[in-house]
Amino acid sequence: MDQPTNTAPYSGVNTGTLTVTPVTQLLNGYAYRAVLTGACAPIGTANISNCAVLTVNPNPVVNITPHALYVAV
Numbered sequence: 482m483d484q485p486t487n488t489a490p491y492s493g494v495n496t497g498t499l500t501v502t503p504v505t506q507l508l509n510g511y512a513y514r515a516v517l518t519g520a521c522a523p524i525g526t527a528n529i530s531n532c533a534v535l536t537v538n539p540n541p542v543v544n545i546t547p548h549a550l551y552v553a554v
Contacts, residue, residue, distance in 0.1 A: 484516075501535070509537040 485491040485499075490508070492500045499513065515530040517523075 504535070504537055506537050506539060508535055511535045 485494050487494050490501050490503055490505075492502075501508065512532045512534050514532055517528040517530075523529075
């Protein structure tokens with residue numbers, strides 16, 4: 482994937498904190514890296530972080546059995 486832009490679900494792409502919201506199951510397995518830039522020229526790939534892979538667990542299934550409601554009259 483190319484560098485994300487500040488469009489949903491990403492924000493803060495050019496800051497120290499990348500925010501991803503909403504996170505959906507479709508993003509499971511996406512990989513991200515930080516690329517540092519500045520006044521000094523990079524030395525090889527020393528300005529690129531290791532890869533971090535996003536893991537999105539599926540929503541849990543909750544089964545609730547309602548109990549009878551008694552109302553005193």
